[in-house]
Amino acid sequence: MAHRIDSTADVVEFLLEQHNRIKQLFAETADAPTSEExxxxxxxxxxxxAVHETAEEEIVHPRARKVIDHGSDIVDARLAEENKAKRALAELEKIDVNSPEFTVALAKLRDDVIDHAGHEESEEFQQLRAQLDHEDLERMRGIVEFAEKTAPTRPHPGVESPAANMLAGPFAAMLDRTRDLIAKPRG
Structure with a gap:
């Protein structure tokens, strides 16, 4: 069942909800009672x-770079974290979900992603909310949602800039969605 986020939320609320869902999914993955689950x-x-980070890279980070204090430094640090997380996630995809290596790698990725989300929330999202009016934040939410619908569904390390996402994104998204249909877990 897909997790639906309130349609009246602005971009910051939308992304915070996704951060919460990501944290929940880390716990649900780690605590799953069966291999299939x-x-x-x-x-x-x-x-x-994958879709969350792509939308942030295409929409949120470029706007933050322009409108918040020290935006370039903040965004560059977040992009470095995202690249590291994408590499870890790509490696995790290759590991058997029942192995001890998966459990260790998942916990490490969870810690890194939660740390990254905390930096975004305190350094980027709060400033965006302070610098942009409600209409801008609502418009950005719609654009982020659209970007997520067309984003790659698997990690693509090294594709963290808006230009790289725009260049690689459509082809990667098409391939990812095809791979997802073939490899989607049953149930």
Whole structure:
């Protein structure tokens, strides 16, 4: 079942809700009682992380770079974290979900992603909310939602800039969605 976010939320509320859902999915993946359930939860987690980060890279970070204090420094640090997380997620995809290596790698990725989300929330999102009016934030939410609908559903390390996302995104998204149909966990 897809997690639906309130349609009246602005972009900051929307992204905060997704951060909460990502944290929840890390726990559900780690605590899954069966191999099949762990696979399903990891599939959902990987997909949400991929589309969420792509939308931030294409829409949120460029705006933050322009309108918040020290925006370039803040965004550059977030992009470095996102690249690291994408690499870890891509490696995690190759590991058997029932192995001890998966459990250790998932916990490490969870810690890194939660730390990254905390930086975004305190350094980027709060300033965006302070610098932009409500209409801008609502418009950005619609654009983020659209970007997520067309985003790749798997990690693509090294594709963190808006230009790289725009260039690689449509082809990567098409391939990812085809791979997802073939490899989607049952149930």
């Amino acid at each position: 762990r696979e399903r939860k990891f599939y959902e987690l990987r997909r949400l992380l």
